[in-house]
Amino acid sequence: MSVGLTITRTIAAPPERVFAAWTRPEDFSVWFGGAAIHVPPETVVMDVRVGGRWTAVMRVPDGSAIYWHGRYTEVDPPRRLAFTMDDDPAADTVEPVVVTFAPAAGGTEMRLTQPRDDLTNAQLAQTLLGYNAFFDTMELLLSGRD
Structure with a gap:
């Protein structure tokens, strides 16, 4: 996998709950996109x-x-989730985004970890900003302060 970016966060919730935030449509629709973008819950379909x-x-x-859209390539709750991800309906990305979950203080x-694929440096920088906004919202969701 050609690594494009890696983001590590400590989330104040147990691994099972953080994993669930990635795999339950009602959670995913809250944090995916961050605070500025709306993801209607009825548009989220997950066959995990x-x-x-x-x-x-x-x-x-x-x-x-x-x-x-994408497909799941690894599902190992609550340790690891890997999935392809694309915003082009005609594309079927091969290299997965990989998310790992480990108990921490x-x-x-x-x-x-997301592959670079064909992203430019500017697109990678924008993707990093986007994910960090998403994860800020995830932290609020999982802390119960949303």
Whole structure:
């Protein structure tokens, strides 16, 4: 896998709960996109098993929509989740995003690794900003302060 970016966060919740935030549509729709982007819960479909597909629609502030899709390549609750991710309906990305969950002081160490694929340096920098906004929202969700 050509690593594009790695983000590590400690989330104040047990690994089972953080893993669930990635695999339960009602949680995923809250944090995916961060505070600025709406993901209608009814657009999130998750068949969380190896080979299962997932979809989600982001409604961005300018009124446009981003249609995300992919498939799960590894599902090992609550330790590891790997899935492909693409916003091009005609594409089927091969290299997965990998998220690991490990017990840590104060909760769970969550590490996301995303392949570079064909992203430019500017796109990678924007992706990093986006994920950090998403994970800020996830932290609020899992702390009960949302």
